[in-house]
Amino acid sequence: xxxxxxxxxxxxxxxxxxxxxxxxxxxxxxxxxxxxxxxxxxxxxxxxxxxxxxxxxxxxxxxxxxxxxxxxxxxxxxxxxxxxxxxxxxxxxxxxxxxxxxxxxxxxxxxxxxxxxxxxxxxxxxxxxxxxxxxxxxxxxxxxxxxxxxxxxxxxxxxxxxxxxxxxxxxxxxxxxxxxxxxxxxxxxxxxxxxxxxxxxxxxxxxxxxxxxxxxxxxxxxxxxxxxxxxxxxxxxxxxxxxxxxxxxxxxxxxxxxxxxxxxxxxxxxxxxxxxxxxxxxxxxxxxxxxxxxxxxxxxxxxxxxxxxxxxxxxxxxxxxxxxxxxxxxxxxxxxxxxxxxxxxxxxxxxxxxxxxxxxxxxxxxxxxxxxxxxxxxxxxxxxxxxxxxxxxxxxxxxxxxxxxxxxxxxxxxxxxxxxxxxxxxxxxxxxxxxxxxxxxxxxxxxxxxxxxxxxxxxxxxxxxxxxxxxxxxxxxxxxxxxxxxxxxxxxxxxxxxxxxxxxxxxxxxxxxxxxxxxxxxxxxxxxxxxxxxxxxxxxxxxxxxxxxxxxxxxxxxxxxxxxxxxxxxxxxxxxxxxxxxxxxxxxxxxxxxxxxxxxxxxxxxxxxxxxxxxxxxxxxxxxxxxxxxxxxxxxxxxxxxxxxxxxxxxxxxxxxxxxxxxxxxxxxxxxxxxxxxxxxxxxx
Numbered sequence: 001x002x003x004x005x006x007x008x009x010x011x012x013x014x015x016x017x018x019x020x021x022x023x024x025x026x027x028x029x030x031x032x033x034x035x036x037x038x039x040x041x042x043x044x045x046x047x048x049x050x051x052x053x054x055x056x057x058x059x060x061x062x063x064x065x066x067x068x069x070x071x072x073x074x075x076x077x078x079x080x081x082x083x084x085x086x087x088x089x090x091x092x093x094x095x096x097x098x099x100x101x102x103x104x105x106x107x108x109x110x111x112x113x114x115x116x117x118x119x120x121x122x123x124x125x126x127x128x129x130x131x132x133x134x135x136x137x138x139x140x141x142x143x144x145x146x147x148x149x150x151x152x153x154x155x156x157x158x159x160x161x162x163x164x165x166x167x168x169x170x171x172x173x174x175x176x177x178x179x180x181x182x183x184x185x186x187x188x189x190x191x192x193x194x195x196x197x198x199x200x201x202x203x204x205x206x207x208x209x210x211x212x213x214x215x216x217x218x219x220x221x222x223x224x225x226x227x228x229x230x231x232x233x234x235x236x237x238x239x240x241x242x243x244x245x246x247x248x249x250x251x252x253x254x255x256x257x258x259x260x261x262x263x264x265x266x267x268x269x270x271x272x273x274x275x276x277x278x279x280x281x282x283x284x285x286x287x288x289x290x291x292x293x294x295x296x297x298x299x300x301x302x303x304x305x306x307x308x309x310x311x312x313x314x315x316x317x318x319x320x321x322x323x324x325x326x327x328x329x330x331x332x333x334x335x336x337x338x339x340x341x342x343x344x345x346x347x348x349x350x351x352x353x354x355x356x357x358x359x360x361x362x363x364x365x366x367x368x369x370x371x372x373x374x375x376x377x378x379x380x381x382x383x384x385x386x387x388x389x390x391x392x393x394x395x396x397x398x399x400x401x402x403x404x405x406x407x408x409x410x411x412x413x414x415x416x417x418x419x420x421x422x423x424x425x426x427x428x429x430x431x432x433x434x435x436x437x438x439x440x441x442x443x444x445x446x447x448x449x450x451x452x453x454x455x456x457x458x459x460x461x462x463x464x465x466x467x468x469x470x471x472x473x474x475x476x477x478x479x480x481x482x483x484x485x486x487x488x489x490x491x492x493x494x495x496x497x498x499x500x501x502x503x504x505x506x507x508x509x510x511x512x513x514x515x516x517x518x519x520x521x522x523x524x525x526x527x528x529x530x531x532x533x534x535x536x537x538x539x540x541x542x543x544x545x546x547x548x549x550x551x552x553x554x555x556x557x558x559x560x561x562x563x564x565x566x567x568x569x570x571x572x573x574x575x576x577x578x579x580x581x582x583x584x585x586x587x588x589x590x591x592x593x594x595x596x597x598x599x600x601x602x603x604x605x606x607x608x609x610x611x612x613x614x615x616x617x618x619x620x621x622x623x624x625x626x627x628x629x630x631x632x633x634x635x636x637x638x639x640x641x642x643x644x645x646x647x648x649x650x651x652x653x654x655x656x657x658x659x660x661x662x663x664x665x666x667x668x669x670x671x672x673x674x675x676x677x678x679x680x681x682x683x684x685x
Contacts, residue, residue: 001068001348001355004075006294006363010270011077011320012130013098015091015122017114018060018083018655020104021134023049024253025262026067026080032259033069035350039256048351049080053458054451062451064090064306066318066349066365071263076270077365083114085658086445086646089394089427093305093376095121096392097320097365100240100270101129102262107141107167107250111149113603113630113656119154128240128271130247132262136164136171137252143167147248153628154246159209160202161236161247161265162258165192174250174258177203178232183261209245210235233268241271273363279322281379284335284386292323292387296361299385300324300332304378305392309420310369311459317374318349318367322389326366326380327359333383339373341380376426394427397442398661399646401449402470404439406463414439417460421452428452435549436470445646471640472594473677474666475543475550477587480505485579486561487571498571500524500532501559504583507552509592510665513540514554524560524572531569532557535576544584545591546677551666555580591674592666594639599632600649600659607631609652617641618670636664 014022027040027047040047045056049065061082069076081094095101101122105115122129133146143164150158165173165182173184175195180203181188182195191199211221213235221227227235239245249265251258278291281301292301306318319326326332328346333339347354348366360366374380377391405414418430418441428449429442443449449466457463481504489496507514515533517524524532540550557576598619602610604626610633611621619637642661649657669677 001070001075001357003357003359003361004364006274006296006361007272008074009077009272009361009363010074010266011079011097011099011273011363011365012266012270013079013081013091013094013101013122013127014104015081015094015101015118016083016104017106017109017112017118018085020083020106020109020112020115021253022080022083022104023047023061023065025104025132025134025251025259026065026078028251028253028256028259029069029076029078029263030067030350031256032263033071035069041254048353051352054454058447058451060084062087062090063308064094065351068348068350068365069263071267074267075364076263076266079365083118084445084447084655085114085117086443086448086451088117088444089425091118091121092392092394095125095127097303097305098125098127099273099276099363100266101127102266103129103131104134105131105146105150106138107133107135107143107146108138110142110146111153111629113601113653113658116153116627116630117601117658126243128243130240130249130265130270131158132249132251133164134251134253136167136250136257137169137255139168141168141171143250150246150248157209157239157244158246158248159206160250161206162250162261163195163199163202164250165195171252171255171257174261175199176261177206178229178236183258186260206236207232210239213239213242213244236269237271240269241275273322279389281322281387281389284338284388290387292389294322294362296325298323298362299387300326300381301387301389302326302332302380303389304374304376304380307374307376307424309424309459314370316367316369317371318365319380320365321360321362323362324382325359325361328357332380333386334374335379335381335386335388337373337378340383341371341374343368343380344370375423392426395444396660396662397427397429397444398659399445399449400440400442400469400643401466402436402438402468403441403453403464403466406465410462413460413462414464417456417462420460421456425452433469433472435472438469440469441466445650446644468643471643473546473548473669474592475545475548475584475589476552476592477504477506477550477584477589479588481583481587483579483583483586485575485582487575487578490566495563495566496568496571496574497563497566498528498568498573498575499561500557500572500575500579502536502576502579502583503554503556503558504580504587505554505556506587507554509552509667511552513537513551516554516556518556518558519560523562524557525562525567528562528567528569528572529557531572532576535573535578536580538573539577539580539584543589544581545589545674548591550584550589551592591669591677593669595636595664595667596639596642596661597664598635598637598642598645598659598661600635600657601627601630601632602649602653602657604629604631606653606657607633610649610657613648613652617645638667
């Protein structure tokens with residue numbers, strides 16, 4: 001592939017709700033450029049984008065794929081991002097390095113939850129966008145109904161740039177409203193007479209939208225009542241760049257209709273990195289901000305947006321150059337880690353195919369293998385001009401599983417494999433739960449975690465078992481209590497003697513444990529008080545209901561006695577421990593469970609089912625916020641009821657529900673559940 005200048009580049013993220021046809025559209029666009037000789041299909045597992053074995057098996061996109069297309073002297077870097085919520089981190093990465101967004105909508109299904117999520121993420125990234133109404137050949141496809149829904153939800157700025165010729169089984173071509181020509185069977189011709197009035201009306205709306213892009217064009221349109229073809233194009237370019245215009249395209253990826261017109265729209269109206277202007281960055285080691293101009297001759301600054309582990313090549317790093325030029329067989333400075341990196345042969349990626357390239361100018365996207373220190377979110381640049389580009393705001397995990405190797409012989413490989421896995425996918429988190437002695441792998445959903453483990457098996461040769469994590473319950477007391485314990489033992493020679501009086505009182509929830517000494521008069525010598533504290537701390541780690549840690553208790557040592565010969569640190573440590581255990585049993589102990597804040601986004605039609613399900617999970621619904629066809633339900637529920645909520649929600653909402661979850665506080669377990677929990681999950685009850 002040849003080297004392109006910054007002005008010749010278009011970086012476009014393909015985003016949508018899962019199943020709207022992004023990967024098929026990318027395949028159709030690639031085929032339209034002549035880069036492939038046949039149209040791949042997701043169902044047949046032979047698309048350029050979905051080449052991972054798990055993607056082929058599941059027939060969904062799992063990872064972000066790069067699909068560079070060359071069209072009429074322009075290079076369009078398509079970033080095909082997964083539409084399923086489990087892999088939302090890949091969408092975040094794609095939008096971070098894109099200059100425009102192509103939101104794909106199914107002509108039959110219309111706007112879905114994932115559409116709105118993708119739109120909001122594009123809004124947050126301040127990206128110009130296009131909409132492609134795909135699957136016009138589908139049964140129940142309705143272009144104008146979807147256009148109406150888009151305008152109702154996102155405003156009148158959404159205007160058709162194309163019109164479909166026919167619909168469903170009779171769909172056969174597309175009308176270009178700029179050229180006022182019809183494209184059918186790969187040939188341009190006159191617009192069918194039956195569509196001419198609609199085309200004229202829609203072109204007028206398109207012209208009005210373009211005229212509003214600038215004061216000059218508005219004035220010209222008001223005076224003349226029309227715009228020239230060149231003025232229309234200029235208005236659309238400016239309108240798209242400013243977000244005032246969102247062109248709507250039409251087509252069918254599977255029937256390979258509309259691909260050439262979509263490429264032409266992206267070439268003509270999507271902004272180049274040069275047109276987007278400078279990007280903010282921060283000088284390394286300082287708080288001062290700078291603006292990086294997308295110029296090939298400027299200082300090097302490239303953002304790493306994806307890292308993968310290849311079993312044959314090693315680590316592959318994908319980056320976008322924001323300033324300067326990245327060259328093969330050179331050196332770069334990792335501005336985040338303060339280390340030099342040797343840059344080997346650069347390549348551009350098309351699916352799994354790697355094509356060598358001598359250099360990449362500002363605005364272009366490529367990859368390099370075997371960087372030693374660099375990971376996702378790092379900036380590669382020059383030591384003398386080190387800057388830091390903004391990183392990523394990845395979504396927090398909502399689904400966790402306990403993971404352990406299938407065989408004990410692989411125990412040593414587990415931590416290293418998980419570390420490489422999380423480096424490759426920053427939305428995965430790994431932690432060791434000290435209380436339950438479990439290794440917990442967390443992700444954005446059940447499929448996300450399962451795919452990660454399958455990837456670990458395939459890439460690192462490690463097979464693991466997944467299980468439901470144990471809930472980290474806590475225990476506490478509800479009333480203040482006094483407790484005394486005398487540890488006295490005589491076995492010949494020196495004996496053991498330690499005698500303590502303790503006060504135990506509950507503290508405010510979440511405030512932690514506290515030990516204080518109120519001893520006066522030397523009833524317990526000062527040198528033995530640390531031993532008492534140690535015994536108290538040990539005893540609080542093992543509650544009496546289900547052997548979970550006891551929390552939010554203030555323990556005060558206020559009296560005791562000692563023996564000049566038989567007392568020792570060990571004796572007072574044991575006395576303190578036993579006094580606490582005795583006190584806990586008298587303090588009306590209760591079991592505490594973690595309560596989570598929950599925010600569930602669902603289509604309005606499923607709100608009743610979701611609320612009913614939440615009520616069955618001991619949840620408290622705090623409020624509901626309608627949002628144009630969807631509702632955000634805010635609730636609080638025990639973690640024990642939400643361990644598999646990702647799966648339940650998808651089942652209830654036919655895969656259209658999304659949610660986020662974060663820890664709120666600990667709360668008392670209802671009395672009727674305590675005995676059952678103690679028997680089911682207690683570690684020694």
